[in-house]
Amino acid sequence: MPDQPAIEAVxxxxxxxxxxxxxxxxxxxxxGSVFSLLGPNGAGKxxxxxxxxxxxxxxxxxxxxxxxxxxxxxxxxxxxxxxxGQDTAVDELQTGAENLRMMAxxxxxxxxxxxxxxxxxxxxxxxxxxxxxxxxxxxxxMRRRLDLAASLITQPAVIFLDEPTTGLDPRSRQQxxxxxxxxxxxxxxxxxxxxxxxxxxxxxxQIAVVDGGRIVAQGHAAQLKQQVAGHRLDLVAPDPAxxxxxxxxLGPRATQPAPERLAVxxxxxxSANHVRALLDELDPEHRAVARFTxxxxxxxxxxxxxxxxxxxxxxxxxxxx
Amino acid sequence: xxxTATLQRPASLAGDALAMTARSIRLSLRNIDGLIxxxxxxxxxxxxxxxxxxxxxxxxxxxxxxxxxxVIVLCAGFGSSLTAVAVTNDMTGGIMDRFRSMDVSGAxxxxxxxxxxxxxxxxxxxxxxxxxxxxxxxxxADAPDVLAAVSVLVLFVVAFSWVAAAVxxxxxxxxxxxxxxxxIMFLPYPSSAFVPIDTMPSWIHGFAEHQPMTPVIESMxxxxxxxxxxxxxxxxxxxxxxxxxxxxxxxxxxxxRRIT
Ligand SMILES: Nc1ncnc2c1ncn2[C@@H]1O[C@H](COP(=O)(O)OP(=O)(O)O)[C@@H](O)[C@H]1O
Ligand SMILES: [Mg+2]
Numbered sequence: 001m002p003d004q005p006a007i008e009a010v011x012x013x014x015x016x017x018x019x020x021x022x023x024x025x026x027x028x029x030x031x032g033s034v035f036s037l038l039g040p041n042g043a044g045k046x047x048x049x050x051x052x053x054x055x056x057x058x059x060x061x062x063x064x065x066x067x068x069x070x071x072x073x074x075x076x077x078x079x080x081x082x083x084x085g086q087d088t089a090v091d092e093l094q095t096g097a098e099n100l101r102m103m104a105x106x107x108x109x110x111x112x113x114x115x116x117x118x119x120x121x122x123x124x125x126x127x128x129x130x131x132x133x134x135x136x137x138x139x140x141x142m143r144r145r146l147d148l149a150a151s152l153i154t155q156p157a158v159i160f161l162d163e164p165t166t167g168l169d170p171r172s173r174q175q176x177x178x179x180x181x182x183x184x185x186x187x188x189x190x191x192x193x194x195x196x197x198x199x200x201x202x203x204x205x206q207i208a209v210v211d212g213g214r215i216v217a218q219g220h221a222a223q224l225k226q227q228v229a230g231h232r233l234d235l236v237a238p239d240p241a242x243x244x245x246x247x248x249x250l251g252p253r254a255t256q257p258a259p260e261r262l263a264v265x266x267x268x269x270x271s272a273n274h275v276r277a278l279l280d281e282l283d284p285e286h287r288a289v290a291r292f293t294x295x296x297x298x299x300x301x302x303x304x305x306x307x308x309x310x311x312x313x314x315x316x317x318x319x320x321x
Numbered sequence: 322x323x324x325t326a327t328l329q330r331p332a333s334l335a336g337d338a339l340a341m342t343a344r345s346i347r348l349s350l351r352n353i354d355g356l357i358x359x360x361x362x363x364x365x366x367x368x369x370x371x372x373x374x375x376x377x378x379x380x381x382x383x384x385x386x387x388x389x390x391x392v393i394v395l396c397a398g399f400g401s402s403l404t405a406v407a408v409t410n411d412m413t414g415g416i417m418d419r420f421r422s423m424d425v426s427g428a429x430x431x432x433x434x435x436x437x438x439x440x441x442x443x444x445x446x447x448x449x450x451x452x453x454x455x456x457x458x459x460x461x462a463d464a465p466d467v468l469a470a471v472s473v474l475v476l477f478v479v480a481f482s483w484v485a486a487a488v489x490x491x492x493x494x495x496x497x498x499x500x501x502x503x504x505i506m507f508l509p510y511p512s513s514a515f516v517p518i519d520t521m522p523s524w525i526h527g528f529a530e531h532q533p534m535t536p537v538i539e540s541m542x543x544x545x546x547x548x549x550x551x552x553x554x555x556x557x558x559x560x561x562x563x564x565x566x567x568x569x570x571x572x573x574x575x576x577x578r579r580i581t
């Protein structure tokens with residue numbers, strides 16, 4: 001039992017009508033670890049979370065969560081998990097305290113016990129002062145914290161967090177991260193989805209990159225970063241001939257070539273040594289590079305490296321918070 | 322983790338239903354605009370009918386006494402629109418997923434909204450009757466008749482609240498949910514709610530006499546005024562029971578279809 005994974009999914013598929021949204025997803029999440037599903041909008045993250053948390057039946061495939069089968073033992077799975085969905089799940093017209101007391105009552109706590117639990121959670125999520133205000137008046141970050149609090153009336157074995165920080169300001173994001181770390185210290189398994197490489201990097205032991213309903217890469221953060229490098233070196237050539245030379249020397253390493261701007265990029269770890277070595281290798285006569293810049297890799301770079309195609313424009317806009 | 326073991330969620334439909342009812346009632350009370358509309362619009366309509374149209378309508382009794390049961394039934398239309406919108410909000414927001422992930426049944430969530438709806442309707446009914454008294458409503462009913470009239474009304478409101486809940490599950494947006502229930506508000510007009518059916522054009526008699534609102538209104542009127550009820554009470558009960566059964570089945574089928 002102890003070495004049984006907290007989540008194990010084999011061949012999950014989901015179609016809505018003729019549209020295939022998940023196309024054979026295999027996952028394995030060790031107990032007590034943080035697992036991150038990283039992918040752009042529409043990749044299938046929410047669908048995966050909803051299937052694993054028994055809210056949506058898969059079209060094909062099986063999964064066990066917290067020791068139970070998601071199809072045949074739904075009630076048992078539900079007893080072992082909590083879900084914080086992408087849309088906040090609290091009542092705008094109730095106060096923060098009322099929302100939490102209601103959740104506590106649904107967990108079988110009565111009167112003063114429900115009150116005490118709600119009070120403790122407000123305290124822990126830094127909402128004590130706002131507790132008696134209606135949620136309608138809360139900021140996005142406060143809402144998200146309340147939403148998290150509402151899913152932690154009891155401490156479940158596995159927690160699902162669907163894009164817990166999308167749209168949050170940096171301070172609120174930091175607070176959510178702290179909660180995640182605290183939960184992990186208590187031995188909880190966390191399955192979280194995100195569009196941010198940085199977030200997966202900060203929090204997760206294991207990352208799976210999902211695109212178009214398939215897992216395109218999976219591994220420790222370090223392993224993934226080796227594949228995609230951490231940074232990107234953008235080069236601009238002074239003239240078309242030099243540009244051709246650069247692209248030729250880069251060969252398959254060249255990414256995002258833009259002949260009209262005489263620009264091309266290459267992955268790097270961002271260290272001065274590596275950048276210097278690259279420049280020397282690509283431009284031994286010190287004539288072929290007019291300018292260069294180094295960026296930390298974006299989700300787009302990861303996608304380009306792993307899938308061979310960039311995220312689409314609309315996805316970029318949503319992800320570019 | 323020790324507290325986890327002691328806090329297993331008990332599978333208690335009654336407990337869940339109670340918590341959900343408390344929630345729906347609180348949400349109703351906080352939805353000030355909706356509440357004011359649900360409570361005062363029926364009273365306004367009653368005043369409108371009595372003072373503007375009442376003089377021209379010959380019903381055989383004081384017009385206010387004739388029209389009160391019709392206005393009470395009209396209330397259910399406004400009430401059901403609020404119910405449908407509340408249900409759609411739950412279905413389209415994230416909260417239904419959270420409840421389901423806690424194994425709170427859809428029946429408890431919808432049931433909570435229906436109970437709140439019945440409570441709202443009884444409040445507006447009491448208000449209509451109070452104002453009715455002030456302007457001359459004089460029922461001639463003893464206690465058992467009043468009890469019977471209230472029972473018919475509650476059955477009617479429960480049935481139409483479940484219709485609203487089913488519409489709420491079906492609708493994709495609160496606006497659509499509100500719009501769908503418009504027909505419930507419209508249904509009392511081609512019935513004996515405000516004017517006797519025999520004063521209407523003859524082509525509509527068939528519909529007006531054989532739609533659910535008419536026996537509901539006629540039986541309440543008969544019970545409250547002490548006039549013969551005939552078979553309208555049984556017809557009203559049959560209609561409401563039938564509508565309730567269909568609405569419950571529809572709500573449950575639609576709910577299951579909606580969540581997969
Ligand atoms: N109920 C549904 N009916 C039809 N298509 C859906 C439904 N839910 C999700 N999809 C589609 O499935 C794809 C994946 O959605 P989702 O899992 O929400 O992605 P993500 O959470 O990664 O943004 C999207 O293209 C979305 O439009
Ligand atoms: Mg999503």
